[in-house]
Amino acid sequence: MIKNQLLKFQKGNAKLDKSIHTFSLPAGHSCPFAFECKASADRKTGKISDGADQKFRCFSASAEAVYPNVRQARWHNYDLLRDLKTKKAMMNLIQSSLPEKAMKFRVHVSGDFFNQMYFDAWMDVARANPKKLFYAYTKSLVYWVKRMDDIPKNFKLTSSMGGKKDTLIEAHHLKYAQVVFDEGEAKVMGMDIDHDDSHAFGKSKSFALLLHGGQAAGTKASVALSALKKKGIGGYSKK
Secondary structure (H helix, E strand, O other): HHHHHHHOEEEOOOOOOOOEEOOOOOOOOOOOOOOOOOOOEEOOOOOOOOOOOOOOOOOOHHHHHHOOOHHHHHHHHHHHHOOOOOHHHHHHHHHHOOOOOOOOEEEEEOOOOHHHHHHHHHHHHHHHOOOOOEEEEEEHHHHHOHHHHHHOOOEEEEEEEOOOHHHHHHHHHOEEEEOOOOHHHHHHHOEEOOOOOOOHHHOOOOEEEEOOOOOOOOOOOHHHHHHHHOOOOOOOOOO
16 A cells, blocks of 8 residues: 555554554544534534533544644544445555554544444454554444454453443443543542553553543633643643
């Protein structure tokens, strides 16, 4: 494959170790089960549209609104994948695009598994690379549940609370992550807070994530984020 026909991967962001390579799709547009965090940036203008039932804005949509190059890279990936008609073709594209020496991948800093075939293609990629570790947060729980007995050991999945299919989490005893607005909220729930994804790829227990990313002005989420930043524990900036 020529270079512009390959998918784009990135190295870890401010929150993640640089040894982690990440893969993303456009926020909201590729998230069929988003609910409480639903937001998307217009492909051309970057203008954000928030979901009617949103409790907090998806941090990835906020990034796409600010950085056109980020938005373009994610749409590049989405366009290439949606053009493919078979699981094998998707698997081959992902496999061909993997950074050769990378050993750990976060699948979807932005976006989600947008259909069953795409989910299955990633599982096949993991099987083909048993020495590499893959992990993902997902609200596309219907695709996961259909393959409950066939998830590769080197692909660690965490259900993301706040989606349209949350009932599947309890029904199938799925590991989950819950976004909280402050440390006290996590403490009341008896949950550890994961600041660097180590719980996502390295532990089996459910956990909390602190609110981060740009939030709509005047919302409870915006007030909570400001409070976290004043404490120096929220936002995950490059500092």
